[in-house]
Amino acid sequence: MRTLLKNAREEKGIKTRELAQLLGIDQALISKFESGSRKPTKEQVAKLAQVLDLDYETLMVAWLKERILYEIGTDELALKAMILAEEQIKYNVSFVRKSISKNLQNILNEIDALKTKLNQFRQFDSFRIAQALELEYTFESNRIEGNTLTLRETDLVINEGLTISGKSMREHLEAINHVEAITYIKQLMERNFPLNERELLSVHNLILRGIIPEDAGRYRRVQVMIKGSSHMPPQPYIVAKEMEDYFIWYEENKSKMHPVILAAEMHERLVTIHPFIDGNGRTSRLIMNLILLQNGYVIANIKGDYETRMNYYKTLETAQTSNNKEDFLLFIAQVEKECLERYINIIEQ
Template identity: 80%
Template sequence: MKTLLKNAREKKGLKTRELAHLLEIDQALVSKFESGTRKPTKEQILKLANLLEIDYETLMVAWLKEKILYEIGDDNLALKALKVAEDEIKLNKKSSGKLTSKTLQSVLDEINILKSKLDQYRQYDSYRISQALELEYTFESNRIEGNTLTLRETDLVINEGLTISGKSMREHLEAINHQEAIAYIKHLMEKKTVINEREVLSIHNLILRGIHPEDAGRYRKVQVMIKGSTYMPPQPYMVAKDMEDFFIWYETHKNSLHPVVLAAEMHERLVTIHPFIDGNGRTSRLIMNLILLQHGYVIANIKGDYENRMQYYQSLETAQVHSNKEDFLLFIAQIEKESLERYITIIAP
């Protein structure tokens, strides 16, 4: 791992003191990482992977290997212990894989069939169709949060630059900002950019730009409550650590979960941390849809009408208060299934 870190740092043209500054640690610690006399923490591994553009899994495997070797050395029973540990890890993974209910798995199976059908029709995609569906997404996502612009008014604000009489400046900005945030996540998808702290903060910055400029792209420094919910988000001093764990969870699970489950999990985990003063819902839905787009799916557009909004909020609260995510995962899967069905109906020849 030490060679991997040093080579990656030099390739990026960074000096040890510059990397230390970015990591917010002492320069001597970076030198110890590279010499092998000190091991980074799990959180530092994630930061190093992002800063040095090293595949997280590659770096994590190297880190775990050295950790294991340090702990067991060349003990005569080491190989036997490793074999027992391997069997137990496989058993745990097998057990965790059974957590997906039959109902959810059934919907995922239907989604897989629809995704295969969509791939056959990709040649019929058009910019006009995407533009119309993205406009609907902006309208619905903002409607969930209380924005009163109609779909037609949202179109006039975004595409015609008009001001709607009787509507607040905030509502106008929410429409414009959200549309720009969609363009940004599509840009990230095309560049195959990994989801990291910088990108999440950039998405949030777009959402709150001109609305709460002092809070845009920044974690909250005060305690918040969620209106109409019994769930209490973590204290502000816990947010940075919870977000580190959020990105570690993503890196650990991004290649093992069904993309729709991964997207839904990331949405629920981010909105549960509630890292921002405002814009948590919109940012979480954008992160969810970035993951879906990265895997070739379509935007899961949650409707903002009363019935859908209540089902959305209630399933979220069940996940947050009772640690039962089944309803929420199923809700998102159903939304993606319906979005796929509609998209295929539109583009199919």
């Protein structure tokens, strides 16, 4: 792999300093990659393939080979272990492919092509673009839950600190809290913190802070019903066990599934458990978007208009009551695709 990188860089006439700037890393790391003394991350491999016009699959296979050899070395049992690992990988790949429809796979392919394109424009990202899109996300996510602040009013509350006449204190707090929760999940992503129960409860605490303080960051202790849905969430005494299983499932599947599918699954599974007295939808969408951001995608902003909201609820209820998640996964994938397209269009302009 190190030869591939060095030859490709020299053929394109790019200096190590220039390549480091394009990747947003220290120049010394490029030299270490090329000497073999340091291995790039998976994300860095993807960026290197784009910048150096290398075939992604070829580079990734070389990277994986070196990782495997580094881990197992020359242990005499390594070959037996590799044979067993090959069988398991084949099984996992086969299982994942069977569980994804052709339509869904096509959208995932389009999403990944858009993500690759977006990575080429990352240097043009700006705080103002992110701020504007996050404002829209706060507006739409709260709108889904019945908040009546307009986009402009949401902006005035968050960025100007104004109070909107005729709007409740709760609606003001929902806007402020949601922005703080976005900031929090971005910090988790940037610091590479793992998704676990503590972080999820912290997100929920931010969502309900000052609104229902006694229940903020705590699992519900009463039975609840979901308005307009036939799905009945589990009894409160088994919520803790359901959440334990939720994170076990995440750990078992986070490296096996496409990130968009993983994010959608974590959203659906959390809102189905409905572990909180309030704020389940907002928290579920934030967890979904944390996973997307961790994997280099953009925030999937589900709109709060009537048609989109009804489609969202319908596909979600189908997943909850008939054990058929296809429509919901397609819905989330389509939202992510549209958000990627919009993000790229903004940056290109």
